[in-house]
Amino acid sequence: MQGRFSKEFLTTEVENQFFDRKSAKKKPEEIVKHLVGFANASGGILVVGVEDNGELTGFEYVGAHSIEEFKTAPIKLLRDTPIMFEVIEVPIENCRNQKDTVLVFDIKPSTKQVIICYDREVYLRIKDETHKLSYEQRRLLEYDKGQRFFEDEEVTDSNLQDIDKELLFSYKQKMGAKDSSDEEILIARNLLKNGHLTNAGVLLFAKYPTKYIPNARMKFLRFDGNRFQTGSNFNLIKEITIEGPLPRMIEKAKEVLKSQLRDFQFLSQETGKFEIMPEYPEFAWFEGIVNALVHRDYSVYGDYIRISMYDDRLEIFSPGKLPNIVTLENMKYTRYSRNPRIARILSEFGWVKELNEGVKRIFSEMEKQFLKFPSYSEPNENAVQLNLENNILNRSLRMKENLEQKISQEIFNSLNEDEKLVLYYASMNNHVTVKEMSQYLNRGGTYTRNLLKDLREKNLLKWCGSNAKDPKQYYYLEI
Template identity: 35%
Template sequence: MRYTIEELQHMPEGQTFDCKSIHIDPKALATTIIAMANADGGMIAVGISDKTRRIEGIDQDKVHLNEILRTPFDFCVPTVNVVTEYIPCIDCNGSENHIMIIHVPASPRLHANQADEVFWRVGDKSRKLSFEERLRLMYDKGERYYEDSPTYNASLEDIDMDVVKAYMERIGYGKTAMEYLTENKGFVTYKDDEPQVSAACILLFGKRPQTFFPRARVRFIRYVGTEEKFGREMNVIKDVTFEGRILDQIQKTVEYLETQVKEHSYLGENGVFRTDREYPKFVIQEMVVNSCCHRDYSIKGTEIQIKMFEDRLVFETPGKLPGIVRTDNIRHTHFSRNPKIAEYLKAYDYVKEFGEGVDRMCRELKAIGTREPQYNLVAFIMKATVYANLVTERHDIGGYGYVDTIVSEPYFEKGQERGKRRAREGQDYILNIIEANPKISISKLAKECGLSVKATRIVLDGLRKKGLLIRVGPDFGGYWKVKGSDYSL
């Protein structure tokens, strides 16, 4: 997007925009470029005073301008590949001049200045990172991997060699288990003749991984309703934790989630049985695998949490999106925070093709009429939300089709035409009963339709929301009024 001079002059400085005078010291400018490149990228307008917002321009100082142009090469390590753009203007002296726009891309690499200082853009400031913050940024950008770091106090005795051998057999490796661990992926290295066992080794092959990584586990929490409540209103009905090696966690979690997903099989058209599910099987597995495979294991204070509500599943995974992955490119961009763990899971067919999973999830969800997963970062937790295809038990109501115990607008609007037809027929049947007996009680209506009272209330609420049915008078002593049958779902 090309901005006007007026827009640039009045644009507030922030995470992705800054103004700099033409007199800026190149080393100081490098700090801003480095901070933006390490974070979300941004744009720097050179020639507009950051203090007074006067339009100074750049044409009057060609020598200093050349120094500024060399800043990404001379003062950034490694070089930041910026793009420059020139916008004509009238400067504060009334002369024709130019403003230079430096477009700084979000970089997949970690950048420092000549003094080996690393900066990160926070709001309108460039903040110097501590050693621990710098290390975490290196993990995020894939310049170093936490999974390769030595596990404190772990020894060879903590490795289950039978699990290593089982994996070797699966990938066709013919040497000994120790040769595999030391010669291939650096699972075991030596320092001063002392074995160093990596985090990946413990997480994949450890006898008791939670001894070293207590929160490297998956916790499943199921709630009544659509919101998380606390205190006296706490609505948790299931709370289960899965531990062990990563492969064990994935298998146990996926198996358990399958017991929690609602599905209904019924005889469809042409005498073929059809099964409707809240969530496709692939989506369940892929979300669990992604959480275990891509979580930031250097964050030790919390576990992966999977929260199930009546209308959605929320996967809360410690760690930001890794590397160059962003919420707007996650569907087609692959970057693994833990490549050794990802490769291991691929051998067990939990990772099909690198980078294919999210796109396939989106396609499968679209096929059943639900939107693609939504991602948002809260502090250091990445939350991925998968919305349910609201399907519950269907009840045959005497040859008039089926009525769902949950009436879902998105389901009817985006579902298959057959589902729409059956829903219309079922609703027509209920409306006909009410029209014949406006004072009918909900319990009697439920009995006549073959539904539960709760399901009947839900259906009636749906009809009222559509404007097809209104309640006249109180719950006791009032009556129903059908407003008409000319409607569409």
């Protein structure tokens, strides 16, 4: 038994979001429910023939179902919504010292449809358990898979009287359709059904969206210090609520942030004069706000968008987890919109960039001002948060000046552009990996690996790792 499914892996791997083990005594139809759970989540590995405590019991004993039963069960029972999976038979020596087998299911995630089990229920893998979903949870999963869009659902209490006519007229002008009636343009954009606005119609053009979607609002919070404090140390010094149709919210949010952000003054060694540098590049924070408004999960009623400003950072919090196939790792390059109609209208207004292009530019704009790269996180696994750091205490105002203090002019000038970029990245982010630099430089892995090794040999970078194949290995500035 070699490679990925070693004895150690099968017996000691902790059950988690992506791994589970089951006894061959379990009925095959019960195992199918767990396969469905993995497929509806992010995929994963399910091993049959291993007990919960890691004991290798295999299939060679009375009471165990056959390997063939398990292999054919998902094919027979999931005809309406089949799952994609690979089955691997791994030879083992069981706990009775017999030659035996364990069955490994490698389940692929279903990104475009919800998998419905043979019992008409929907299951979802959450951490180390498989959960049966309620109707409401199932509906939310359908939103996530793109089978159903919250923005397209009718708001049956709404009508054309709810429209902000001035805003809609400005949109018609932009589209060269000012002679079209309000009803015609809204129907053409699928924002009006049976005389009622859709959720997207309410969010985009209603005078008072919170009348129908209570948490379709945003709050700006300004704190004194670097963390939120309560009680006698309560440090919230400004709170502004921003409401209205999305185009007006965008304009208001921009106005509020501009009034709160600081400028830094520094003496330029090139001109000998004091020059101004903003606390954060405008594109970075503005695009972060627009993305939060465009891509948030409006079906999550219990929360709202928050912009929290601390002395050392700006946090933009948006309710709802990342949609469908988007992850923290691939969000710079993966194209997917939870609210495609909203995204289209705001793009036609001129607010929204091409999908994911804005995220990439947030990174590049922070880099240009010698700030740390932005970071994204998923608080409580049901929200997305963008953090922008202003690096107020030790901000490097000039990359070249900063590096030349540590490297001689002769050595610095001898470096090629990619080598200089690596050192800059390392100085701003503490350490670098081959994967990070490959993406940053838009170069292949082999080229990047050799580049980092060359800088190590020049005593400009130091390597840290247990061995050459250590997945956590990285480089950092030697100087």
